[in-house]
Amino acid sequence: MAIKVAIIGGGVAGVSAALTLGNLGFDVTLFEKKKALISGPPFCHLHAGGNLYREISTQDCITLLKQSIDFAKLYPFAIDKRPTIFATPIYDPQEPLDLLDRLKRLQKEYEELVKKDKSNMLLGEPNEYFEIFTKEELLELSKKEPKLKPKTNREWLIPFAKNLDFNTIKFPVIVVKEYGINLFRVAANSGLALEAMPNVKLLRECEVKEVKKEQNNFKVSYSGSEIGDLEVDYLINAAGFQTGVIDDMLGIKEQRLVEFKAAYVTKWESREELWPEVVFHGIRGTDRGMGQFTPYCNGLTQLHAMTPQITLFKDGLVSSTKVSSYPKLDKKFIDIIEKGWPKELLETRAKRAINYLGYFFPKFKEAKVAGKPLYGAQQIPGDNPDLRVAEVSFPMPKYARCEIVKVSSVNDMAKAIVKDISKEFNIEVKEDIFDIKELKKLEDSLIDSRAFEVAKKLNYPGEISKRCNR
Ligand SMILES: Cc1cc2nc3c(=O)[nH]c(=O)nc-3n(C[C@H](O)[C@H](O)[C@H](O)COP(=O)(O)OP(=O)(O)OC[C@H]3O[C@@H](n4cnc5c(N)ncnc54)[C@H](O)[C@@H]3O)c2cc1C
Numbered sequence: 001m002a003i004k005v006a007i008i009g010g011g012v013a014g015v016s017a018a019l020t021l022g023n024l025g026f027d028v029t030l031f032e033k034k035k036a037l038i039s040g041p042p043f044c045h046l047h048a049g050g051n052l053y054r055e056i057s058t059q060d061c062i063t064l065l066k067q068s069i070d071f072a073k074l075y076p077f078a079i080d081k082r083p084t085i086f087a088t089p090i091y092d093p094q095e096p097l098d099l100l101d102r103l104k105r106l107q108k109e110y111e112e113l114v115k116k117d118k119s120n121m122l123l124g125e126p127n128e129y130f131e132i133f134t135k136e137e138l139l140e141l142s143k144k145e146p147k148l149k150p151k152t153n154r155e156w157l158i159p160f161a162k163n164l165d166f167n168t169i170k171f172p173v174i175v176v177k178e179y180g181i182n183l184f185r186v187a188a189n190s191g192l193a194l195e196a197m198p199n200v201k202l203l204r205e206c207e208v209k210e211v212k213k214e215q216n217n218f219k220v221s222y223s224g225s226e227i228g229d230l231e232v233d234y235l236i237n238a239a240g241f242q243t244g245v246i247d248d249m250l251g252i253k254e255q256r257l258v259e260f261k262a263a264y265v266t267k268w269e270s271r272e273e274l275w276p277e278v279v280f281h282g283i284r285g286t287d288r289g290m291g292q293f294t295p296y297c298n299g300l301t302q303l304h305a306m307t308p309q310i311t312l313f314k315d316g317l318v319s320s321t322k323v324s325s326y327p328k329l330d331k332k333f334i335d336i337i338e339k340g341w342p343k344e345l346l347e348t349r350a351k352r353a354i355n356y357l358g359y360f361f362p363k364f365k366e367a368k369v370a371g372k373p374l375y376g377a378q379q380i381p382g383d384n385p386d387l388r389v390a391e392v393s394f395p396m397p398k399y400a401r402c403e404i405v406k407v408s409s410v411n412d413m414a415k416a417i418v419k420d421i422s423k424e425f426n427i428e429v430k431e432d433i434f435d436i437k438e439l440k441k442l443e444d445s446l447i448d449s450r451a452f453e454v455a456k457k458l459n460y461p462g463e464i465s466k467r468c469n470r
Contacts, residue, residue: 014238041376244326
């Protein structure tokens with residue numbers, strides 16, 4: 001008889017665990033209380049080197065690089081192949097080339113990964129992992145016509161150079177092969193593949209209300225689209241920022257943080273050309289926090305600015321307590337998560353974001369708010385809000401608790417769960433657990449239409465689901 005597994009939560013952690021275990025033949029039930037999979041906190045950036053985060057260790061950057069390559073192998077149809085420009089604002093205390101030693105190390109690591117296995121070469125040639133451009137080179141590029149299909153870093157830089165106010169940043173700028181991820185395409189990919197697995201039961205709009213540890217198994221009680229109790233051999237808690245709710249049900253004490261954040265969806269009508277992503281470094285939590293300009297197709301642009309007035313929120317970071325492993329966000333954040341955004345707050349914050357990025361690209365100030373933000377609360381295990389690398393822990397036998405901070409950690413998370421299950425039940429599993437035929441046989445056109453549907457269902461413009469550069 002197949003081992004029975006329940007997974008609570010259909011975010012990227014839960015669906016990736018379901019795909020892996022479904023592929024290995026386990027009897028999997030995935031519970032998601034909302035109507036759509038992957039409708040929690042958003043993601044847009046594949047952190048293939050962690051260069052957004054100047055404060056994290058080089059070792060964590062290397063881990064993020066490796067994990068990102070694995071993620072791109074698992075969800076290739078969701079990767080938007082456009083590089084990221086890292087620029088340092090004139091007001092920032094650090095210098096652009098402070099990142100140089102770390103970038104050289106990352107390039108070496110990438111080269112080694114490619115030497116070991118050619119299939120790791122998903123970020124282009126290792127010697128092109130990053131490239132530095134001087135002010136003079138950028139001034140030269142600002143006179144060129146943008147390419148319809150940019151190929152080289154130089155070509156990707158043209159729209160940036162044409163729109164930049166050269167007085168706002170220090171030089172040089174650095175272009176890195178950190179690509180984009182389209183979350184609507186991950187949702188489409190994983191939803192279609194899970195629906196094709198006969199041994200996976202997908203229960204959308206079905207909330208787990210109670211979990212009990214019994215002698216040799218767990219009893220999971222649920223209600224919503226279906227009502228019932230399920231006895232399982234192994235339990236996976238992938239409930240995202242509500243992981244602590246399930247921990248509390250099992251009497252497990254754990255220290256963790258939860259943070260509410262938002263990114264704003266805008267439309268820049270006159271932007272027709274393909275853009276790279278652009279990151280303006282800054283000190284998180286100050287009025288001059290990092291700004292992030294994330295391009296989608298047809299002028300849609302997502303904006304982050306790590307200031308308390310834009311992406312971050314006063315009281316938006318909370319901690320667990322001695323009595324509960326679930327950090328409780330203020331009701332106003334829970335209302336936004338459950339009921340949506342008050343129009344006024346959305347307009348004010350999104351317009352601030354446009355002005356923040358418009359400081360660097362003056363013409364961008366004409367952009368308009370294009371719908372509800374991409375937002376949500378995420379968990380951070382432990383007590384360090386700067387933590388960016390975390391996978392899963394096993395606080396009780398036959399119980400895995402997913403605690404990813406970046407989506408690229410899902411392969412390592414799934415690998416660790418499979419290892420724990422094989423140890424607990426003394427079974428052997430096949431080597432290549434990510435060789436998932438239900439994912440591989442999906443065609444791009446099918447993903448296109450499902451991703452469009454997913455975006456519309458979640459009330460975003462359908463075109464946000466498109467991949468600009470395949
Ligand atoms: C603004 C913002 C931007 C971000 N950008 C990036 C980025 O660019 N790159 C990146 O790698 N990461 C990014 N992140 C982080 C990323 O979004 C999270 O790490 C990731 O989405 C977490 O996935 P998860 O599956 O663990 O949790 P979630 O996506 O929160 O999934 C948990 C699911 O469990 C369900 N659930 C909870 N309790 C129950 C229950 N009792 N019964 C049934 N279902 C339940 C919830 O409805 C939810 O769907 C960003 C986060 C934010 C907030």
